Amino acid sequence: xxxxxxxxxxxxxxxxxxxxxxxxxxxxxxxxxxxxxxxxxxxxxxxxxxxxxxxxxxxxxxxxxxxxxxxxxxxxxxxxxxxxxxxxxxxxxxxxxxxxxxxxxxxxxxxxxxxxxxxxxxxxxx
Amino acid sequence: xxxxxxxxxxxxxxxxxxxxxxxxxxxxxxxxxxxxxxxxxxxxxxxxxxxxxxxxxxxxxxxxxxxxxxxxxxxxxxxxxxxxxxxxxxxxxxxxxxxxxxxxxxxxxxxxxxxxxxxxxxxxxx
DNA sequence: CGCACCCTGACACGCGGCTGGTAAGGTTAG
DNA sequence: CTAACCTTACCAGCCGCGTGTCAGGGTGCG
Numbered sequence: 001x002x003x004x005x006x007x008x009x010x011x012x013x014x015x016x017x018x019x020x021x022x023x024x025x026x027x028x029x030x031x032x033x034x035x036x037x038x039x040x041x042x043x044x045x046x047x048x049x050x051x052x053x054x055x056x057x058x059x060x061x062x063x064x065x066x067x068x069x070x071x072x073x074x075x076x077x078x079x080x081x082x083x084x085x086x087x088x089x090x091x092x093x094x095x096x097x098x099x100x101x102x103x104x105x106x107x108x109x110x111x112x113x114x115x116x117x118x119x120x121x122x123x124x125x126x
Numbered sequence: 127x128x129x130x131x132x133x134x135x136x137x138x139x140x141x142x143x144x145x146x147x148x149x150x151x152x153x154x155x156x157x158x159x160x161x162x163x164x165x166x167x168x169x170x171x172x173x174x175x176x177x178x179x180x181x182x183x184x185x186x187x188x189x190x191x192x193x194x195x196x197x198x199x200x201x202x203x204x205x206x207x208x209x210x211x212x213x214x215x216x217x218x219x220x221x222x223x224x225x226x227x228x229x230x231x232x233x234x235x236x237x238x239x240x241x242x243x244x245x246x247x248x249x250x251x252x
Numbered sequence: 253c254g255c256a257c258c259c260t261g262a263c264a265c266g267c268g269g270c271t272g273g274t275a276a277g278g279t280t281a282g
Numbered sequence: 283c284t285a286a287c288c289t290t291a292c293c294a295g296c297c298g299c300g301t302g303t304c305a306g307g308g309t310g311c312g
Binding site: 044047050051055058059061064065066068069070072073075078081083085086088120 | 142170173174176178181184185187190191192194195196198199201204207208211212
């Protein structure tokens with residue numbers, strides 16, 4: 001069995017147990033649990049924790065940023081809305097149709113749907 | 127000339143002049159300047175500011191998050207690194223449909239999957 | 253000319269994220 | 283049984299974000 005307890009995982013990855021739980025709470029590295037609820041860190045989780053650390057210092061990003069990036073992946077509509085908003089800044093002409101973009105078809109669909117939602121200016125909510 | 131000064135733009139978009147400068151500092155909405163340095167808000171900027179506001183409240187994101195999203199668009203290397211990291215284990219735990227499964231079983235399943243990811247997923251700076 | 257606006261920079265302040273620590277209780281192994 | 287772990291939940295200090303405000307100086311227009 002190549003799984004470590006949270007304390008062991010902490011010492012070998014340079015995080016604190018507290019932060020391991022926090023990182024899990026952010027949804028970034030979730031350790032499987034034993035039958036009684038103990039977190040079990042396997043090689044995959046350890047590797048992920050180390051690369052996470054690497055990411056943070058190499059690019060000077062914060063856990064919260066990664067949490068947001070995660071959210072973008074879990075909420076395509078949000079990602080689409082942002083895509084749309086950012087693209088409205090570029091003076092480039094309507095370059096909507098992508099020639100080679102297989103996996104993002106469904107995403108493009110979402111974007112369109114929500115861009116219309118957003119640009120249909122309704123700010124009367126009070 | 128359909129440009130507004132920062133104070134006018136503020137009152138018509140619901141931001142404060144202070145926040146307009148802050149938003150610009152984050153790189154989110156940059157207004158062109160007059161010869162003497164005054165910010166000139168045109169229809170495009172005003173629309174962008176309103177949509178930004180809409181984004182923030184509709185999806186409950188923060189300006190800092192948007193700043194990070196902007197950074198992702200300006201630093202493809204960072205975006206790639208995140209892509210890489212997330213793809214090494216991205217599943218949706220809250221959506222796992224299995225009703226009840228012995229802990230040890232799905233634990234083994236997870237670990238197996240992750241080991242495979244690790245051994246085969248040699249990310250050679252893709 | 254004067255007033256009202258703009259600029260940048262700086263300080264202030266509340267709130268919430270990050271991180272540690274601790275308490276109360278369950279689990280594992282000797 | 284005991285000791286050393288683990289769990290969750292809470293409280294506390296630090297710090298940065300969001301925001302207001304002020305100071306010192308420039309601009310535009312009646």
